[in-house]
Amino acid sequence: TQLLEQSPQFLSIQEGENLTVYCNSSSVFSSLQWYRQEPGEGPVLLVTVVTGGEVKKLKRLTFQFGDARKDSSLHITAAQPGDTGLYLCAGVAGNTPLVFGKGTRLSVIA
Amino acid sequence: NAGVMQNPRHLVRRRGQEARLRCSPMKGHSHVYWYRQLPEEGLKFMVYLQKENIIDESGMPKERFSAEFPKEGPSILRIQQVVRGDSAAYFCASSPRPGGEQYFGPGTRLTVT
Numbered sequence: 001t002q003l004l005e006q007s008p009q010f011l012s013i014q015e016g017e018n019l020t021v022y023c024n025s026s027s028v029f030s031s032l033q034w035y036r037q038e039p040g041e042g043p044v045l046l047v048t049v050v051t052g053g054e055v056k057k058l059k060r061l062t063f064q065f066g067d068a069r070k071d072s073s074l075h076i077t078a079a080q081p082g083d084t085g086l087y088l089c090a091g092v093a094g095n096t097p098l099v100f101g102k103g104t105r106l107s108v109i110a
Numbered sequence: 111n112a113g114v115m116q117n118p119r120h121l122v123r124r125r126g127q128e129a130r131l132r133c134s135p136m137k138g139h140s141h142v143y144w145y146r147q148l149p150e151e152g153l154k155f156m157v158y159l160q161k162e163n164i165i166d167e168s169g170m171p172k173e174r175f176s177a178e179f180p181k182e183g184p185s186i187l188r189i190q191q192v193v194r195g196d197s198a199a200y201f202c203a204s205s206p207r208p209g210g211e212q213y214f215g216p217g218t219r220l221t222v223t
Contacts, residue, residue, distance in 0.1 A: 004152075033211065042114070042201050042214035043153070088152055092209060097166060098143070100152035 003027070004091055004101035012107040016078055021104040023089035024071045030092050032072045034063055037086040037103070079108045112137065114204050114215035115184075122221045129189040129196070131218045135204030142185045143212060144177060147199045159185060160208075192222045 035043035
């Protein structure tokens with residue numbers, strides 16, 4: 001069974017600070033996706049990473065896929081209140097269903 | 111360019127009743143996935159369907175739960191004889207191809223009283 005561990009589980013920071021959240025597994029994934037979910041809504045896909053060592057930037061968000069394709073990180077620069085939400089990572093391995101971590105709940109205080 | 115639609119958004123059922131949750135995928139998407147999310151938890155895969163076929167139901171409870179995706183119309187997740195433990199948010203996602211990126215609907219929040 002593939003498991004994705006996300007850390008930290010909760011994070012509360014001031015506007016303007018930087019932060020990093022992590023997604024780790026003992027399994028190798030062919031691709032990994034990051035989603036953001038707001039209360040009462042479905043997850044919204046932010047990015048997909050597929051190559052070991054890959055780095056993708058989305059404005060103030062930087063996503064990295066580990067060389068061994070077992071872990072990933074999301075770094076947010078100069079966080080804003082609009083970044084508040086639940087950040088979920090999800091991995092794809094072969095033909096198995098998408099596996100989700102439990103998420104990091106981020107709160108950015110103005 | 112409508113996204114994934116789910117209805118109802120909220121559903122209240124008494125124990126023992128049936129719940130029917132509907133999902134209309136994005137236009138052009140023939141792959142549908144259903145997930146369940148409990149409070150403070152990630153999403154747990156339930157079932158993967160392609161038009162008229164169940165591809166993977168490894169996450170679906172063996173009893174009371176069923177899913178279909180007919181040739182015409184939305185995908186339906188049916189829960190018979192609901193119990194309090196079925197209370198959760200149920201999300202569907204659609205994809206244009208197997209293993210492709212999944213796009214989620216807004217979810218149906220089921221409350222069993």
